[in-house]
Amino acid sequence: MTSVQSRNAAYALALIVPAALMAGALISQYGFGLYPCEMCWWQRYPHVAAIVLAVLALTIRGKGAGDLAVILAAICIGASGLIGGFHAGVEYGWWEGITSCATMASGGNPLDAIMNAPIVRCDVAPWSLLGISLAGYNFLLSIGGAVLIFALLGKGRKGA
Template sequence: MTLTRNFLALIAMAGSAGLLLGALAFEHLGGLYPCVLCIWQRWPHVAALAFGLVALKVRGPVLPILAGLAALTSAGIGVYHTGVEQDWWPGLLQCAVNTLADVSAADLLNTEVTVGAPAACDKIAWSFLGLSMPAWNVIASSGIAAVWALTARRA
């Protein structure tokens, strides 16, 4: 059985949509507020979905390639984020938003300061099988990019 171009595109789009829905579920149902890098990892999947929707109607390899590059961009940000979590390299200045380094006693009593605030990028909020969410995003986004590559070859 040969997988059609549109079927492959739908598989890749389902992967991006699944990652986005999973991230939103962790945030809104699980109470795990995202850090700046977490948010940055989401946007390329939004772009991949947009490219994918257009690719369902417009033939050629360009749109699947762009969607695959978007997924690889998310994977690249995930590699950087994983390195920040593991202290392999420093994070961005925006990554230290929700740390206790510069918090006064009055701030600790004020729940409005931290509720909904971005998390610090260097803290592992959740892990499974020893891998954090950004590490899992690297794996999933790389797989999605591979499906987009197969889709481009069918163009």
């Protein structure tokens, strides 16, 4: 793989990884009724920031500013992964969470929203595959994606 191909792959992954994970989270929520807890929301915010940064990187696409935006996107992706790792540890009972696991209320009458909101606990995994929860998969995919983005971008810069 040439240095240009490595940089292009880093730019692409900086958008694909958070976009795919956010799509999975939204499909889980709206398609399968797996409502997010407070820590699930915490994992989404860095992915949204990473998507914005990756789109910015693709539009400016210069070595300096574009690479900086990709680096910041990778940091955001990694941050979401670390939050996911902490959340998975709470779900598995390895440590206690730092939240009361409140649900989010939105729009309309606030009392109705609170009374009709599903109760979602942060310390209970609503779904798992092979013993790994959604937060655990976010940890694995986000940390792996961030490391790969840094490696590809480093290889692309080394050859330039």
